[in-house]
Structure formats: structure tokens, C-alpha cells
Amino acid sequence: MPTLTEMAVDVLTAADGREKTAKSRAHAATWFAARAAGKPIPLGDAQAPLRPSRPAHPELLDPRDVPKRKPGSPQGRIALLHAVAHIELNAVDLHWDIIPRFAHVAMPPGFYDDWVKAADEESKHFNLICDCLEALGSFYGALPAHAGMWRAAEDTVDDFMGRLAVVPMVLEARGLDVTPGMIAIFRKAGADQAVAALETIYAEEVAHVAYGSKWFHFLCGRHDLDPKDAFHTLVRRHFHGALKPPFNDEKRAEAGLPPDFYWPLADQPVPGTR
Ligand SMILES: [Fe+2]
Numbered sequence: 001m002p003t004l005t006e007m008a009v010d011v012l013t014a015a016d017g018r019e020k021t022a023k024s025r026a027h028a029a030t031w032f033a034a035r036a037a038g039k040p041i042p043l044g045d046a047q048a049p050l051r052p053s054r055p056a057h058p059e060l061l062d063p064r065d066v067p068k069r070k071p072g073s074p075q076g077r078i079a080l081l082h083a084v085a086h087i088e089l090n091a092v093d094l095h096w097d098i099i100p101r102f103a104h105v106a107m108p109p110g111f112y113d114d115w116v117k118a119a120d121e122e123s124k125h126f127n128l129i130c131d132c133l134e135a136l137g138s139f140y141g142a143l144p145a146h147a148g149m150w151r152a153a154e155d156t157v158d159d160f161m162g163r164l165a166v167v168p169m170v171l172e173a174r175g176l177d178v179t180p181g182m183i184a185i186f187r188k189a190g191a192d193q194a195v196a197a198l199e200t201i202y203a204e205e206v207a208h209v210a211y212g213s214k215w216f217h218f219l220c221g222r223h224d225l226d227p228k229d230a231f232h233t234l235v236r237r238h239f240h241g242a243l244k245p246p247f248n249d250e251k252r253a254e255a256g257l258p259p260d261f262y263w264p265l266a267d268q269p270v271p272g273t274r
């Protein structure tokens with residue numbers, strides 16, 4: 001039986017997207033079956049690669065060179081789904097990477113439960129969006145995608161709290177802001193399969209942000225840090241650029257992210273304070 005860090009490395013070193021998500025889902029099932037049986041899988045000490053393996057396609061381009069397409073056209077909607085698939089595949093790797101990367105930091109078993117569950121859900125999200133692309137005659141890899149999505153991982157490679165601040169509490173929280181608009185685009189186009197997939201993603205991503213906030217606060221408590229101040233310091237250190245309103249205040253609150261965490265990092269003044 002492999003250790004949890006060996007399972008993570010097995011996912012991270014799988015290049016093909018569908019193969020990566022199949023391994024991810026199988027390992028998650030093994031982890032939770034062992035937890036339910038009262039025989040948890042040991043963490044082990046397998047080392048994460050600096051970068052995860054990726055398929056030969058999509059071609060990865062500088063964000064400025066990725067063609068912009070209008071979502072009003074069928075091609076534009078395929079491009080939007082393709083971008084979401086790319087984000088979800090990165091999310092699978094980000095969730096598995098944190099386990100071996102910071103295995104030297106002692107954490108309660110519930111931390112690993114949360115990350116393995118989120119990794120399993122990201123794998124489901126990638127598969128759902130790939131199914132949508134394939135139903136529309138496309139596939140993941142058919143279009144170029146953003147390079148540099150792994151930058152957040154590399155920038156926080158030796159900063160566990162920085163990783164939690166930037167990945168779940170900034171990047172995944174941003175997903176809560178933009179997903180309702182995407183759902184509206186596909187609903188208007190009558191694209192039921194994509195609407196259903198995005199609604200699943202929207203519902204499950206709230207918990208991913210909440211896991212980030214929960215364990216960030218846990219570590220602040222361990223180190224006697226003020227969570228809001230620590231969050232601001234770490235996001236300014238590791239995240240490049242300001243946070244972009246409008247924010248989904250309701251879902252962010254549900255995920256344990258209050259306005260005084262994110263508004264001071266925005267590129268606009270807090271509403272009503274000018
Ligand atoms: Fe996701």
C-alpha cells in the first residue's frame with residue numbers, strides 16, 4: 001500500500017489529464033476507505049517534483065499570446081470551457097502538491113482529509129468540463145492555454161501559509177466571483193451540460209476556499225499571528241497584482257473569508273469609504 005505522499009507523486013507525475021484524474025480519484029477513494037476502517041494511510045516522505053507532468057497538448061503560451069474569443073459564439077464558448085479545464089487540471093495538481101511539499105509540517109489528519117477531498121472534486125471538475133468539450137466536438141489540448149499557472153505553486157514552494165493564502169484564499173476565491181457570470185453565458189446559449197458542470201463546480205468550490213481559510217486560521221493560532229495581518233503580508237509577498245472586484249461577498253463569507261481580508265488588497269477603495 002503506497003503512502004499518501006507516494007499517491008500524490010503518482011498523480012503529479014501522470015502527464016495525461018484523464019489518466020491524472022483517474023489516479024487522483026482512485027487514490028482519494030483508497031484514502032477515505034482506510035480512514036473509515038480506522039487504519040489511516042501513513043503520510044510517508046515521498047518528494048514532490050518541482051513541476052507536475054503535463055500532456056504535450058495544450059500548447060502553453062504567455063497569457064498575452066492566448067487568443068481572446070467572444071463568448072457569444074460557439075467557438076468562444078469552447079475556448080471558455082477549455083480555459084476552465086486547464087484551471088481544473090492545475091487545481092488537481094495544486095491540491096496533491098501541497099501534501100508532499102509540506103509533509104514536514106505536522107498537521108492533524110483532518111487537514112489531509114480536506115485536501116484529498118478537494119483534489120478528488122477538482123478531478124471530477126476536469127472530467128465534467130472535458131465531457132462538455134468532447135460533446136461539442138473539441139477536447140482538452142485542442143487550443144493553446146495559459147503558461148504560468150504553476151507560478152503560484154513555485155512562488156510559495158517553501159511557505160506553507162503563503163500557499164494557503166494565495167491558492168485557496170485568493171485564486172480559488174476568485175473562482176467564486178467569476179463562475180456565476182460564466183453560468184449565465186452558457187444558460188443563455190442553452191448549453192445545459194455546461195450549465196450543470198459549472199453549477200457543480202460553483203457549489204463545491206465554496207468548500208475549497210473554506211478549507212483554505214480553516215487551516216490558515218489554524219496555523220495562525222499555532223504561531224500566535226493575527227490572521228488578517230498575516231494574510232495581507234503573505235498575499236502582498238507572493239501574489240503579483242491587486243485583487244479584482246466585484247467580489248462575491250456572500251459566497252466568500254460562506255467560505256470564511258470576511259471583507260476585511262480581501263478589500264484592502266483590491267485595486268479600488270472599499271465601497272463607501274472614499
Ligand atoms: Fe474545481
Ligand SMILES: [Fe+2]
Pocket residue numbers: 091118122172205208
Ligand atoms: Fe477548487
